Amino acid sequence: MQPAETIYIDEDTVGCDGGGGALGHPLVYLTLSPKGSVDCPYCGRHYVQTEAGKAAGGGHGH
Template sequence: MQPVETIFVDDATVGCDGGGGALGHPLVYLSLEGKGQVDCPYCGRRFIQTEDGKRHSHGH
């Protein structure tokens, strides 16, 4: 089994389509608000919000 792909993001909401164009999955929007990280239910990609992104999402 391949390790989960980890993607660092600055935003509190991310869109994931699995990459790979037609070989991906339907576009889903995932919220990191209050969690700091979220895994895509389709492909398992893990999105982690950076410290800079956390500051911006809380208006600081």
């Protein structure tokens, strides 16, 4: 089994569809934990918030 892909984002919420196509899964919206990361329950992708996203208040301009 391949290790989960890590994706760096500037937001504190992310939509994951597993990459779409035949190998994808239903679109789910995931909210990052206070530590700035979340794993997709379908495909295992690991989303990590960048330092720039944390500094910008999660990318929402706060």
